[in-house]
Amino acid sequence: MESGGALRRITSQISGVVTRFIEGPEAHDRTDRLAHKYLGSERFEWTMPGEQRVAVIVRPVKVRHIVGVERFRPGGPRPAS
Incomplete structure (x- = not known):
């Protein structure tokens, strides 16, 4: 927690x-490796029969980081108007 809660x-x-x-x-295989890394399971357990996976490789062009210290709104973020 930051100062002021x-x-x-x-x-x-x-x-x-x-x-x-x-x-x-x-x-x-990539999905299974991610499941192992983040969930500790050997395979991604929620694959449905007949489901097809696609991994999309993206070359980053722009990366923007936003660091905030404001409180989260109750109920989550609100859509921009």
């Missing part, structure tokens, strides 16, 4: 150019 948050916006699409077994 405010919560610190960091938002990142990344824009870029798609350089490659990965489909088929290689895309499923």
